[in-house]
Amino acid sequence: MSRMVGQIAVKAVLYVLMTAASIVMAFPLFWMISTSLKSLQEANAPKIIWIPTQLLLDAYRQVLADPRFLRSYLNSTFYAALALAGTLLSIAAVAYAFSRIRWPGRNLVFFLMLSTMMIPAQALIVPQYVFFHRLGWIGSFNPLIVPGYFAGGAAMIFLLRQAMAQIPIEMDESAFVDGASHLQIWWYLVLPSVKAPLATVATFLFVGFWNNLLGPLIYTQSSDLYTLPVFVAQLYNINNPTQPWPTIMAAAVLTTVPLVIVFFFAQRFILESVVITGLKG
């Protein structure tokens, strides 16, 4: 009997701890939404106001009426969509080469690819900047998008390769007998059988593009091309006498919405793939 009471107590403590941790983890999201619905006075009030007394939508109206915000939203969407399409497709092609085809030099190239994971992307920023400068690409989206088309992201190639390597090779062999080409096998047989890992990779890539701050900061230059992170970061300005927090938070909520949506659709794929491969997004 006392053993059962003890078990229930342990369980209760466990749940209390996990709930508390979840609240801490999700709190910024809640606070962002709460602040975006407040008045300016409430947002800067010296006492805690969990939920505003009156839910005001003024901040959202203000943000959505700002052409610069809408422009940066368009820019971010354009950049993320275009970069995602090419990066995902090229990564899927390279992963196919590393998992389903035997070719001389494969192990060497694969080893090279894995070793590039050690090179921090930031160490290449400076020379790549010069390269894009000479191409005349500074002040355009090109430097943000084009490198991805060359299968940018060794970790993602590795994740997909691991998934593709698990499909029995007999599938390809019987297709060859029927006269299928590598391109057909890749597109019609292999890609459909790695949908979940593809979704994971797509999510990580999208999140990376959507959150990217350093790249757009260096390459976009003119405010017409600012992506959301650059634009939103500039809403907060230390030189303002008072910060328009409700407006800033309304912009922040609208920036975060796509991330949350993507996360909730893709979470069941992500959590498993990360555990399998131990890789970070």
Added chain:
Amino acid sequence: MTENPYLYTLLTVAATVAFIVVASFGLGFLARGVARLAGFSRLRQSSTFAGYFFAAPWIVGFVIFVVVPMAASLYWSFTNYRIPEAPIWVGFRNYTRLLLEDREFRGSMVNTLFLTVIGLPLQISAALLLAVLLNQKQRGERVFRLAFYLPVILGFNAAVLLCWRLMLNAGTGIVNQIIRALSRFPPLGYLNRAVIYVVEIVNAFFLGINNGNFTLFNKVIASGFPAANRVPMWIQTPLWSKMAVILLMVWGCGTMMLIFLAGLNNVPRELQEAAEVDGAGPWKRFWRISFPLITPYIFYNLIVGMIAAIQIFEPIYVLYRDNATLAPSAYSLVYYLWRATFRFNEIGYGSAISWVVLVLILLITLIQFRLQNRWVQYELY
């Protein structure tokens, strides 16, 4: 260049795709030609073609975006290249200036060291604690796991970081308001003051190393135990600027947590059960069985975490960008690289920083691999 930036990019992307297709066929044919000369069978020739054809995007990209830039930046790091002007060879001047004279660079090294020594253990402990909680396999584990992982997705978006900026306001920010409310209970109040005391002493010490003088450190020691109404001065003083970054690191520990979860999953149930039969309590079971078996995962997180600490950029940009007095106390190496290079387009100097960062990361990894034998347990005993 066309007027419309979107159309311009679409055209460039179309050209890129065409280039990649041509390069893929080119590389494929080239490889097949070599295979034919080497006398490979027909089948082998065609799979050589296919392999290089599919891998070509990465191979070509590797040459264009990694090999050539690295070689170029190695050369430029020995020149005084600054963008419109041509590079002139200056020997090791950039490196001596960087390592011997540049105080801001040394500062960013010390800051990174701080994040590694103080922040990383906190982050790893938080991740391990959360993983152990989840590993009890209670109902609803999925939902909790989701909540713990959420910050990884959101964490480095400027929008979410701005929300932290709001929450960490020293006066009216919600974090300090909650701390104030909780501090009314004496034990928590003392805890709060003790934490503030320790944090400020440690930070003052590191700032002392940074500045080469310890007046601030002595001042903090002299002022003694913090008064009862003190709260953390998150984004207000150099004593707390790095703590805000550490808070964000701990908040975003979800990836490390997933890796620990994988490790805990691999701990054989039989071992646990056998120990339980022998009368070992849960505490003892964790430290004697689970912990030694997950040391490889701790090791992995340690390497990845150290490298991540060097690369922290977004939090510092959003929190401290235009705060000239505070920012140097929080610079990470990569933030400094960005600032030093792109403020005056100093490509030569920036290349030298890149190479130092690169060598540093390789060294860390190497040392870690050397040391791991001492404490990482790869096998069951």
